[in-house]
Amino acid sequence: MNFKLHVWRQKNAAAKGRMEQYEARDINADMSFLEMLDVVNEDLVEKGIDPIHFDHDCREGICGACSLVINGLPHGGMTGTTCEVRMRLFKDGSTIYVEPFRAKAFPVIKDLTVDRTSIDRVMQAGGFVSTHTGAAIDANAILVPKDKAEEAMDAAACIGCGACVAACKNASGMLFVAAKVSQLALLPQGQAERERRVNKMVAMMDIEGFGNCTNYYECEAVCPKDISVKFIAKMNREYMRALVK
Amino acid sequence: MSTVKTQVSPAQAQVTFIASSIGKKIFMATTGLFLFLFVSGHMVGNLQIFLGQDQLNTYAQALKDLPALIWPVRILMFIFFAVHIWRGIQLYFENKFSRPISYACNATVQAPLSSRTMIFSGAGILLYVVYHLLHFTFITTNPQYAGLHDTVGRHDVYSMVIFGYQNVAISVVYLVAMFSLCYHLSHAIPSFMQTIGLNNEKWEPRLKALGYLIAIVIFFGYSVIPAAVLSNLIVLPEGVH
Ligand code: SF4
Numbered sequence: 001m002n003f004k005l006h007v008w009r010q011k012n013a014a015a016k017g018r019m020e021q022y023e024a025r026d027i028n029a030d031m032s033f034l035e036m037l038d039v040v041n042e043d044l045v046e047k048g049i050d051p052i053h054f055d056h057d058c059r060e061g062i063c064g065a066c067s068l069v070i071n072g073l074p075h076g077g078m079t080g081t082t083c084e085v086r087m088r089l090f091k092d093g094s095t096i097y098v099e100p101f102r103a104k105a106f107p108v109i110k111d112l113t114v115d116r117t118s119i120d121r122v123m124q125a126g127g128f129v130s131t132h133t134g135a136a137i138d139a140n141a142i143l144v145p146k147d148k149a150e151e152a153m154d155a156a157a158c159i160g161c162g163a164c165v166a167a168c169k170n171a172s173g174m175l176f177v178a179a180k181v182s183q184l185a186l187l188p189q190g191q192a193e194r195e196r197r198v199n200k201m202v203a204m205m206d207i208e209g210f211g212n213c214t215n216y217y218e219c220e221a222v223c224p225k226d227i228s229v230k231f232i233a234k235m236n237r238e239y240m241r242a243l244v245k
Numbered sequence: 246m247s248t249v250k251t252q253v254s255p256a257q258a259q260v261t262f263i264a265s266s267i268g269k270k271i272f273m274a275t276t277g278l279f280l281f282l283f284v285s286g287h288m289v290g291n292l293q294i295f296l297g298q299d300q301l302n303t304y305a306q307a308l309k310d311l312p313a314l315i316w317p318v319r320i321l322m323f324i325f326f327a328v329h330i331w332r333g334i335q336l337y338f339e340n341k342f343s344r345p346i347s348y349a350c351n352a353t354v355q356a357p358l359s360s361r362t363m364i365f366s367g368a369g370i371l372l373y374v375v376y377h378l379l380h381f382t383f384i385t386t387n388p389q390y391a392g393l394h395d396t397v398g399r400h401d402v403y404s405m406v407i408f409g410y411q412n413v414a415i416s417v418v419y420l421v422a423m424f425s426l427c428y429h430l431s432h433a434i435p436s437f438m439q440t441i442g443l444n445n446e447k448w449e450p451r452l453k454a455l456g457y458l459i460a461i462v463i464f465f466g467y468s469v470i471p472a473a474v475l476s477n478l479i480v481l482p483e484g485v486h
């Protein structure tokens with residue numbers, strides 16, 4: 001397969017970037033999107049051009065390192081992460097736009113690599129349970145009702161990739177923050193710090209410069225882990241509850 | 246560096262409730278709710294035109310005779326309207342600045358157009374409200390209506406409305422404005438429920454449908470008046486011309 005790529009190139013955080021055109025030739029249809037970029041990069045290196053920088057780690061949809069906005073949608077808007085997107089899903093000969101996750105809270109480091117440590121700082125503000133756990137306790141020592149456990153697990157599926165922010169027209173971080181707030185609010189271990197957690201995480205989210213949610217639900221549509229916007233409603237509830245507590 | 250930034254004291258987090266992103270949402274939602282209640286009440290009031298001249302003029306006179314009721318309502322509505330608009334504009338720009346460089350290729354999966362054009366439908370409503378007040382409340386645009394009185398000497402609101410909507414241009418502007426209003430409401434209603442935390446995956450499609458349903462009811466509830474005037478279903482009382 002062959003593709004025409006429009007890729008965002010930016011030397012460093014301070015430089016002004018721009019879209020550049022590249023050809024991706026003889027691409028195997030079963031390659032992942034990142035493998036396709038590897039092929040393009042080999043070609044660029046041979047030509048003495050600086051290869052396209054992008055984030056990746058596990059390449060199997062679990063770590064949340066890969067990013068990229070493909071044809072206007074984070075992770076290509078398909079099920080799963082960019083590393084799971086296969087080239088057979090694109091039309092042979094088509095043009096593909098590849099851009100970094102864009103948000104004030106995600107400044108570009110180089111090319112398609114962005115600094116997503118703002119997510120970590122929001123997590124550090126409250127996305128934890130302050131107990132010394134010691135050795136792993138017996139699995140049934142703390143009983144959790146099945147439905148609560150399931151729901152908490154759905155929320156815990158967030159891999160912190162930031163696609164929700166990249167997809168949101170307001171670059172809001174509500175979905176990943178809501179996922180963590182909800183997960184811990186559902187579990188007995190999260191109760192002691194429940195109000196403090198939501199207050200601090202929301203305050204930090206605002207400090208980091210994420211936008212305000214206006215209920216577009218674009219986040220949910222692109223989330224590789226299918227985190228539901230119902231968790232945002234839940235976080236709004238948690239936030240009001242914290243106010244009157 | 247980041248170590249300083251992670252220090253959010255619980256007190257700091259609490260005082261910022263109204264300034265926080267969620268506080269702002271709740272603020273927009275609650276002011277919007279009051280405006281919506283007013284719009285619904287106003288519609289029911291207006292629909293009395295179908296009960297005839299006497300009923301509508303009696304209702305209008307009754308409101309006038311209750312300054313202790315209408316003035317507080319007017320003042321509150323003015324405040325809610327003003328802050329809803331002010332905050333809406335602020336949010337619009339804050340959200341624009343949250344993505345300093347926009348995408349070269351834009352795509353949308355599920356956000357309806359109504360949700361992405363709230364600032365414009367809102368601007369449409371604002372413009373219309375200003376005109377509407379000049380037209381019917383302050384009677385500035387058509388001063389000849391001020392002197393209309395019915396047979397028992399009350400201000401003849403009934404004839405004023407009919408004269409107004411017999412003008413096709415005024416009726417068309419009205420219909421466009423009602424469309425803006427209802428377009429705005431179709432996103433506002435499910436959005437309100439989400440913001441106050443009353444939503445989940447089971448209720449989401451229902452609330453969306455409810456938003457459209459209420460928007461349609463409001464649209465027809467208002468639009469039926471100029472439609473009835475233009476199609477001569479409602480006509481001027483005997484002797485008024
Ligand atoms: S909520 Fe979904 S899109 Fe957002 S960071 Fe988590 S996994 Fe990624």
Ligand code: FES
Nearest residue numbers: 057059064066083
């Ligand atoms: S590289 Fe780990 S999720 Fe894509």
